[in-house]
Every structure is written in C-alpha cells, then in structure tokens.
Amino acid sequence: MIALPDLATLIAFLGAGVLLNLTPGADVMFAIASGARGGAKAGVAAAAGVASGSFVHIALTALGVAAAIRAMPGAFEVIRWAGAGYLLYLAVQSWRALPQEARAGRDGLAAAFRRGFVTNLLNPKVALFILAFLPQFADPARGPLWSQLLALGLVFVLTGFCITAAYGAAGGALAGRIARHGRALNRIAALVFGGLAVRLASG
Structure with a gap:
C-alpha cells in the first residue's frame, strides 16, 4: 500500500522547503564555489550531486536507517570526520590548482x-535535518510513512x-567575468x- 500527503500538507511543505533552500547554507556555498x-x-x-546525495539520506530516513545512525554516536562521528576530511582535501586541491586547471x-x-x-x-547533519524535518509533514493515519516520506523528500530534492x-x-557567471583572476578563484573556492570542513568538524 502506498500513501501520499494530502494537498494542503504538500503545499505547506513546499513553502517551507523553498524558504529553507533559499537560505544560503553549506550546499549553496558548495555549488557557488564549484561554479566559480x-x-x-x-x-x-555540483547542485545535481548535492541533490542526489540528499535523496540517499531521504531514502535512508524512510527506511529507518538514519534513526539507527543517530542512536550510535560512534558511527555519526566517523561519518562526520570523513566528510570534513573530504572537504579539506577539496580545499587543498583548489588552493594548489593552477589557473589553467580552473579553466580546464x-x-x-x-x-x-x-x-x-x-x-x-x-x-x-543532512541526515539528521531530514530526520527531524520530513516526519513533521507525514501522517500515520493516511497509511505507510515510508511512501509519504519519499514523496516529500522528492519534492524537497527537486526544489532544492x-x-x-x-x-x-x-x-559560474561571475567566474566567467573575472576568468583572468583564475588563481584568486581557486583560492576563494579553497x-x-x-x-565548510571546519563547520562540519566543529559539530
């Protein structure tokens, strides 16, 4: 059996999701840096990659895996530090890149x-946010929560x-106008x- 949120709930969720996505956060800064x-x-x-990663978190939330991770602080810490390490790696790569590499x-x-x-x-943090946000708009009385969460998640991912x-x-448009400052763009991205790495590592 598949259940979907009612229209009023979907509209309320869409409004809240758009407002949240319009607020510049880590995903937005990452996309801007990638574009630059x-x-x-x-x-x-980069935005498509971010959206795909978000949908994985949404699928895990619908399946209850995110709740299990939340209950295991050790697993949370491993994932958090792995993410911070990857962002730091990207920062180093961008800092060391030559201007022609930026154009390439x-x-x-x-x-x-x-x-x-x-x-x-x-x-x-994305998993925990989704775990806290999406269920507020799901109604167990309408049927299986997993299908409602997936439907809400799809809307959130598409708008995001x-x-x-x-x-x-x-x-990217800004980068095109100042392409001659390629090294500076690399440093800004770095x-x-x-x-973002410090923000994630700091908890």
Whole structure:
C-alpha cells in the first residue's frame, strides 16, 4: 500500500522547503564555489550531486536507517570526520590548482557532480535535518510513512536542486567575468571548502 500527503500538507511543505533552500547554507556555498572554479555548468552539476546525495539520506530516513545512525554516536562521528576530511582535501586541491586547471575544470562536470554527491553523502547533519524535518509533514493515519516520506523528500530534492543550481550557475557567471583572476578563484573556492570542513568538524 502506498500513501501520499494530502494537498494542503504538500503545499505547506513546499513553502517551507523553498524558504529553507533559499537560505544560503553549506550546499549553496558548495555549488557557488564549484561554479566559480569550473563555470556555470559545473555549478549546476555540483547542485545535481548535492541533490542526489540528499535523496540517499531521504531514502535512508524512510527506511529507518538514519534513526539507527543517530542512536550510535560512534558511527555519526566517523561519518562526520570523513566528510570534513573530504572537504579539506577539496580545499587543498583548489588552493594548489593552477589557473589553467580552473579553466580546464569547465569540462569536468562528472567530477563536479561526484564532489557534490560525496560531500552531501558524508554530511550526517543532512541526515539528521531530514530526520527531524520530513516526519513533521507525514501522517500515520493516511497509511505507510515510508511512501509519504519519499514523496516529500522528492519534492524537497527537486526544489532544492533548482535553487542550488541557480546559485551555482550564478557563481559560474561571475567566474566567467573575472576568468583572468583564475588563481584568486581557486583560492576563494579553497577557503569556502575549508570553511565548510571546519563547520562540519566543529559539530
């Protein structure tokens, strides 16, 4: 049996999700940094990776795995530090990249997608946020929660992708105008990735 949220709940959830996604956060900053380094298409590809990583968290939440991870602080810490380490690695790579590497990065859409996916997947805060946010709009009386959570999650991911992709494309447009400052763009991207790593590691 499959159950879906009622229309009023879906509209309320959509409004809340759009407002949350419009607020610049780690995902938005990551997409902007990716766009600044590799162009508008790279920013959009990074946003697609972020959205895909989010949907994995949503699927895990629907299956109850996220709740189990929350109950095991050790597993949470391992994932958190792995995510921080990966972001730090991206920061070092960006800092050391040569300007011509930034221009070459415009063709690396698969790499931008992969970075967005892995970064989001290794951020347990995303799982905890989804675990706290989505169930508020699900009603056990309507039927199985897993199908309601997946439906809500799909809406959240799609709206999040559109908004984050717009930010990423804007970062790419800005990069195109100041392409001659390629080293500076790399350094800015490195600082953003490094800041996100510190933010994740600090808990």
